[in-house]
Amino acid sequence: MKVIIIDDEPLARSIIKEYLQFHSELELVAECSDGFEGVKSIQQLQPDLIFLDIQMPKINGFEMLELIEEPPAVIFTTAFDEYAIKAFESHAIDYLLKPFSRDRFDKAIAKWRQMSKTVSSKEQLTTLLESVSNGPSEQQRVVVKLAGKIRIIPIEEIHYLEAADDYVKIHTKEGSFLKNKTMGHFENILNKGLFVRTHRSFMVNITQITRIDPYEKDNHLAILKSGSRVPVSKSGYAKLKSVLGL
Amino acid sequence: MARSPVSVSKFRNSFFGWWIIWAILHALLIMHYGYPLNIAVIDSFTTNALLLGACWIISNILRYYLPYSDRYWYILILSIIFSLVVNALSKFIINLILIDSATVDYLIFLSNSYWIRLGLAFLLVGCMAIICVLWYTQEEEEDNRRRKNDAERLSRDAELYKLRQQLQPHFLFNSLNSISALIGSNPSQARNMIHQLSDFLRTTLRKEEEEWVKMEEELQSLELYLEIEKVRFGHRLSTIIVKDDQSLQMLIPPMLLQPIVENAIKFGLYDTTDVVTIQISVSVENDTLKVMVQNPFDPETASPRHGTGFGLNSVKRRLYLLFARTDLVETTAKDHIFTTTINIPKHESYHNRR
Numbered sequence: 088m089k090v091i092i093i094d095d096e097p098l099a100r101s102i103i104k105e106y107l108q109f110h111s112e113l114e115l116v117a118e119c120s121d122g123f124e125g126v127k128s129i130q131q132l133q134p135d136l137i138f139l140d141i142q143m144p145k146i147n148g149f150e151m152l153e154l155i156e157e158p159p160a161v162i163f164t165t166a167f168d169e170y171a172i173k174a175f176e177s178h179a180i181d182y183l184l185k186p187f188s189r190d191r192f193d194k195a196i197a198k199w200r201q202m203s204k205t206v207s208s209k210e211q212l213t214t215l216l217e218s219v220s221n222g223p224s225e226q227q228r229v230v231v232k233l234a235g236k237i238r239i240i241p242i243e244e245i246h247y248l249e250a251a252d253d254y255v256k257i258h259t260k261e262g263s264f265l266k267n268k269t270m271g272h273f274e275n276i277l278n279k280g281l282f283v284r285t286h287r288s289f290m291v292n293i294t295q296i297t298r299i300d301p302y303e304k305d306n307h308l309a310i311l312k313s314g315s316r317v318p319v320s321k322s323g324y325a326k327l328k329s330v331l332g333l
Numbered sequence: 334m335a336r337s338p339v340s341v342s343k344f345r346n347s348f349f350g351w352w353i354i355w356a357i358l359h360a361l362l363i364m365h366y367g368y369p370l371n372i373a374v375i376d377s378f379t380t381n382a383l384l385l386g387a388c389w390i391i392s393n394i395l396r397y398y399l400p401y402s403d404r405y406w407y408i409l410i411l412s413i414i415f416s417l418v419v420n421a422l423s424k425f426i427i428n429l430i431l432i433d434s435a436t437v438d439y440l441i442f443l444s445n446s447y448w449i450r451l452g453l454a455f456l457l458v459g460c461m462a463i464i465c466v467l468w469y470t471q472e473e474e475e476d477n478r479r480r481k482n483d484a485e486r487l488s489r490d491a492e493l494y495k496l497r498q499q500l501q502p503h504f505l506f507n508s509l510n511s512i513s514a515l516i517g518s519n520p521s522q523a524r525n526m527i528h529q530l531s532d533f534l535r536t537t538l539r540k541e542e543e544e545w546v547k548m549e550e551e552l553q554s555l556e557l558y559l560e561i562e563k564v565r566f567g568h569r570l571s572t573i574i575v576k577d578d579q580s581l582q583m584l585i586p587p588m589l590l591q592p593i594v595e596n597a598i599k600f601g602l603y604d605t606t607d608v609v610t611i612q613i614s615v616s617v618e619n620d621t622l623k624v625m626v627q628n629p630f631d632p633e634t635a636s637p638r639h640g641t642g643f644g645l646n647s648v649k650r651r652l653y654l655l656f657a658r659t660d661l662v663e664t665t666a667k668d669h670i671f672t673t674t675i676n677i678p679k680h681e682s683y684h685n686r687r
Contacts, residue, residue: 095599096507097567102514142503144599166506185510 089116089132093125093148094140094164099185103138103164106192113196122151123237134159136199138183141165146239149219150230154237156267158212160203162195171219178215217272229257231264238264242281246295247317248273250288260313283330285309285323293330338392338468356381368439375430376443380423384454387415388461395465399473408462416454420447489654504558504595505534511565526564533557537588545680548615548622549581555590555613562598569602575614583622584680586655592648593626593673600671601628622677630671645673652677 090113092100100118107113113136117128121143129137139161141148149171152158163182165171175182181195181202229240240259249256254265255273274284284290291309298310299319307319309327319327338344360377364370391411400407427443508530515523536554552574563570594611601609612627645662652661656678663674 095602096511096565098511098514098565099507101518102510105514105517144602166510167502185506186513187510 088113088136089134090114091117091119091125091128091132091134091137091159093119093122093128093137093143093151095120095143096140099140099164102186103192106189109189109193110196122146122148122154125151126154126232126237129155129159135203136160136162138162138164141168141171146230146237149216152212153216153230154232158209160199161212162199174215174219178211178218180211180215229266231257231266233264240264242277243292243294245282245292246311246313246315247292248282248290258315280330283323283327285317285319285327287320289317289319289323291317291327293327299324299327338465352381352385366442368442372431372439376427379426379430380419380450380454383419383423383426384457387419387454387458391415391458391462392465395462395469399466399469405466408466409459412455412459412462415458416451419454419458420451423450504591505530508561508565515564522564526561529557529561529564533561543587545584546587547581548576548583548585551585551587551590552576552581552613552615554588555594558591559594559611562595566598566602569608570598571608571610573610573612575612577616580615580617580622583617583677585622585624585677586651589648589651589675589677590624590626593624593645593675596645597626597628597671597673600630620679622679624675624677626673628671629669630666631669648675 090107092103092115094100094103097120100120104115104118107115116132116134119125119128122145125137125139128134137159139148139151141163142165143151146154148163152161161180163171163175163180164185164187165182166185172182172184181198183191183195228242229245231238231240240257244259246258246260248270249258249263250270251265253267255268255270257264257266270284270288270290273282273290277290281294282290282292291311295311295313296309297312300308300310302308302318305321305324307324309317309319311317338348356377359381360370360373363373363376368376394411395408424443424447428440431439508526512523512526512530515526533554536550536557556574559570559572563572590613594613597611598609601611609629612625614625614627616623616625645664649659649662652675653659661676661678663676665672665674
C-alpha cells in the first residue's frame, strides 16, 4: 500500500514518517511540502492513502483535493482549525490533531482500513469538500487545473460562468477554465451581490456588465466589458435588476 | 435616570441668583406703587416661594415623565394649571397674613392685579417647563449615545481579543508538534525549543494585557518567535532585522507583526530549495511607524494578492478597529520580492495612560 505525506513543515512530516515505520505494509512513496507537489505526486504515484495538512501555503489541503479527479483515502492532519474539524466530524472522516500520539495515529490507520472496505473515499470526500466550500468565509478564489498546471483565479477576475455538461466553464480575461462542479455549487459559494445567475446555464459577474440589451421575446443579453454576450432569461433579468438596484 | 438640571451646581446657583433678583424686583415694583416695605416683602416672598415650589414640582414631573414631541401641549396645560394654583394660593396666603394689618387699598390692588400675576406666573412656570424638556431630552440623547459608544467599544474589544487569540493556537500546536517530532530524533534540540517556546509564551501573556507596547519589546518577542520558526523550518530560514533607535521607542499594538512574519515565512519558503531570507525593517516617517516585511516569492506560481491568507486579514482588521482606516497595510510584489508594509500612526495617549 502506497502512502504520501503532504505537509509544509519538515518536522511534521518526520513524525508521521516515524510512526509509519511501525506499519511495515505501508510504503511511503513521496513527501510533499505543498499542494502543487501533492497534486503531481498523487497523479504520478496513485497512492492508497495520503496524510494531508490543511493550512499550507498557496493552496490549502481542501483546494488541492478539488483538483484531483480520483482522490485517494485521506487522513487530515491539522494543528487548529475548528471549522474543518466540524466538517470532518459530520462526514466521519478521520483527522489527526497535532501533536498526536502513536496510539492515535494507529487508530486512524485502523479506521481507514475498516472504512476502505465499506465506503468509497471519493463519495465521502466530495460531500466533505462541498460542505467545506460552503463555509463561513466567502470564497475568495477558485483553483483550477489546465494542462497539468494549477491556476488560482481570484473571484473578481471571473467574467462569467457557463454550464458545460458535468463541468462549469469559468471565463476570465486570460481565457476559460473547466471545473468539475455544478452551477448550483458556484451559486452557493460565490457572493450573491457580485454574481447573479442570469440563466439556467449562466452566471455573471455584475461588475463586468456594461449594457443589457433586449433580445427575442422576454429575453435579454448582458454585454460584458470583454465584449462577451451572456444570455439573460426572464427570471434572470428580474434577479439582475434587483441586485443592480434598478 | 437623567440628572435634574438643579443637580448641576452651575445651573443651581444661577437659578437661585435669578430667583433672588426676580423677588427683589417684585418687591421694588410693589413699593413703587406706594405700599410699605413689609407688605412688599410679604407679597414678593409668598408669590415667589410658591412659584419656586411649582418650578421644582414641574422639573420633577418632567424628570420622570417626558412627553413625546406630539404631546407637548401637555406642558402647556401643566403650566396653566400650576400658574392658576400658584396664583390662587398666593392670594389666599397673602390675604391670610395681611388681613389685619393691610389697607383695603392694597387688597384691592392685589385683586386687580390678578391677571398680570397669572400671566407672569404662567410665563415663569412655562419657561421652566420648556427648559426642563430641552434639558431632559438632551440628557436622554447623551445617555443613548453613551450607551451606543459603550456597546461599540465592548464589541470592538471582544473582536480584538478574539483576533489575538486566533493567532496563538495555530502556532502553538504546530510548535508542539515539532517538539514531539524532535524528541525522537534530536532530544537536546527538543529541549531547547521548549525553552524558546516558553519564553515566547511568557512575553505574549504579559503583553496580552496591554494595548500598546514599545517597538523594542515587540521586536524582542518577534526574535524569539523567529528562533522557533527556524527550528520548525530547518536551516532554510534566515532573517535580517533593520532598525533604528527612534523607531524602537515608537508604540505598536502587541503581536501585530507576528502574523505578517508568519505569512512571509510560509509564503517565502516554497518553490525554492535555497535559503530564504526574510527582511524586517522598521523606520519612522512623518511621525508614522513604518514596518516593512519582505520575502522572496515565485511569481510563476504564487498569486501575491492571494498568498496573504488569514494573517494579513486579521492585521488589517485590527488596524481598522484601532484607527478606523483601511489604508494602513500595503502589499507590493516586485522582482521576486513580496513586501508587506504597515504604517502605524503615532499613538499619543500612551503617556497619559500611565
